[in-house]
Amino acid sequence: MYKVILYFIISLTILASTFPKDLDIYLKEKESIYDDIIKNTEKKIFWYKEHNKKTKYSIVYLHGFSATRQEVYPLANEIAKDLKANLFYTRYTGHGRPGKYLGEAKKEDWKNDTTEAIEIGKEIGEKVIVISTSTGGTLVTWYAMESIKKNKDLDNIVYILISPNYKIKDKNSILLEIPIIRYLIVNFFIKEQSWQGHSDEENRYWTTRYPSKVLIEMSDLVKEVRNFNFNKLKQPFFIIHSNNDDVVNTDIIDKKYNELGSKNKKLLIIPVKDYGKHVLAGDIMAPNNTVYLKNEIIKYLKNL
Secondary structure, eight states: OHHHHHHHHHHHHHHHTOOOSOHHHHHHHHHTTOSOOOTTOSOEEEOSSSTTOOEEEEEEEEOOTTOOTTSSTTHHHHHHHHHTOEEEEOOOTTTTSOHHHHTTOOHHHHHHHHHHHHHHHHHHEEEEEEEEETHHHHHHHHHHHHHHHHTOSSSSEEEEEESOOSSBSSGGGGGGGSHHHHHHIIIIIOOEEEOOOSSHHHHHHSOOEEETTHHHHHHHHHHHHHTSOGGGOOSOEEEEEETTOSSBOHHHHHHHHHHOOOSSEEEEEEOOOSSOSSSOSBTTTBGGGHHHHHHHHHHHHHTO
């Protein structure tokens, strides 16, 4: 009962966009609701120097579908160090836990997580730099559009999107947008998704086995965001993808980039031949790209 009450109080806190003075305690209490979170995937603030002291910039990292904050580590940490910024990592609902819980997650949960993450970013920094990967990029685009609708956060947030998921590359993914077909797929034909990572770290920090029904939530989110009028988005956007991404459709990324209404937008396409065509930085997936990507992001930020 205590955990249910605590979850309810925390949910109200997010909706009200108000947080207790000590954010570390807030996050610890929130994550303590679950006793099965994989170590080093929990929501966490890395303070630049002084605990609870706001910095000029804050970094918020939003990971992709089935991943965790280890996804591109240490990219965000290195950027935060260069900018002398506080850093917050979220953990999307159902992630960093046994796969069955990912199957229970809803797109509205992930939207709430995104809102919470950026609100925390505003608590710990004067200007927020949101770095996202894959479906984290889908969610941050949703947030940017919500900001336009509400006429808020238009000048104090910068969006960095790595391989944003605006459409899955697999042509069969269109079946997840057809109600009767997707119902049959996830309930009768392919009830579970499973795959094997390339390393022990990938198997540890990604959910490699989960119920297929959650793909409907992801698909609905992606379709919703893809149908936005991107010309309305005026905030700074830096979009990065590889020339041969094997997960998302990069033609759609380029199309959406061209539609962006921002005057401070940039597109960077990275040539990648081997593993790491989608997750473009980090010790686990693409260690050779981390410094390069960090430098490109810092250069973009300094030119704003």
